[in-house]
Amino acid sequence: MRLPERSVLVLTSLAGGDKHGYALLKDVEAFSGVVLSPGTLYGALARLEEDGFVQRLDADDRRYPYRLTPAGRAALAERLAESARIASLGLRRIALAE
Amino acid sequence: MDRLLAWVLVLYPRQMRRRYGPEIAELTLDLIRLEGRSPIGLFVSLAVDGLRCRMTWFARTRLTTAIAVTTSVVCMAVVNMGAASAKQPGPPPERVRAHLRSAEPEPETARRLQGAGRPDYLWGAHVTVRGRRRSVSAPGH
Numbered sequence: 001m002r003l004p005e006r007s008v009l010v011l012t013s014l015a016g017g018d019k020h021g022y023a024l025l026k027d028v029e030a031f032s033g034v035v036l037s038p039g040t041l042y043g044a045l046a047r048l049e050e051d052g053f054v055q056r057l058d059a060d061d062r063r064y065p066y067r068l069t070p071a072g073r074a075a076l077a078e079r080l081a082e083s084a085r086i087a088s089l090g091l092r093r094i095a096l097a098e
Numbered sequence: 099m100d101r102l103l104a105w106v107l108v109l110y111p112r113q114m115r116r117r118y119g120p121e122i123a124e125l126t127l128d129l130i131r132l133e134g135r136s137p138i139g140l141f142v143s144l145a146v147d148g149l150r151c152r153m154t155w156f157a158r159t160r161l162t163t164a165i166a167v168t169t170s171v172v173c174m175a176v177v178n179m180g181a182a183s184a185k186q187p188g189p190p191p192e193r194v195r196a197h198l199r200s201a202e203p204e205p206e207t208a209r210r211l212q213g214a215g216r217p218d219y220l221w222g223a224h225v226t227v228r229g230r231r232r233s234v235s236a237p238g239h
Binding site: 025040 | 110114117118120121122124125126128129132140143144146147148150151154
């Protein structure tokens with residue numbers, strides 16, 4: 001199963017530690033420049049939780065922090081390795097063409 | 099604003115609304131309060147995401163149903179095929195066996211029976227069944 005881009009952003013953010021919705025949005029915006037809307041964020045979180053890649057922790061106030069599971073970490077590692085391989089190939093080809 | 103937010107959240111699938119609705123509402127209000135984002139823009143974005151979520155959810159549910167139905171049909175077909183192939187012709191009923199025991203082959207038929215490896219050697223032969231002379235006919239005749 002191929003992870004969508006927004007899921008990769010959410011998992012990458014959670015790889016840095018547990019976060020609730022607002023912190024996730026700000027972190028994703030800071031490291032990627034992508035501004036997720038609340039609906040997009042929770043759509044991705046719902047799918048990731050259903051797939052067992054993230055876990056919702058107990059709420060503090062009305063905010064639930066989310067945590068990356070071992071399965072989520074493995075899926076993210078696989079996806080990033082694939083992206084890195086494609087990026088490396090692309091960069092080599094660009095260098096050859098110049 | 100809370101009422102408008104509640105209306106927009108109705109666009110999301112029920113399961114998602116129940117689990118994540120309060121969090122989505124809280125995050126939206128945080129973005130308005132803390133960052134001064136435009137409520138109209140956020141609500142429109144929420145509505146579009148809600149419709150998209152609903153369509154995705156609907157498509158996944160239909161796909162799951164289609165897979166379940168197909169699997170059931172295939173399983174039933176396999177079970178039926180197995181049952182059909184397992185059906186072997188059983189021994190003849192007692193009435194037929196008694197009938198055959200009562201048959202006395204004529205001398206010519208007896209000779210054929212001794213040398214015959216194939217049942218069609220018997221077709222046309224004569225036997226006596228309960229005192230009445232009968233000929234052995236091929237199946238279907």
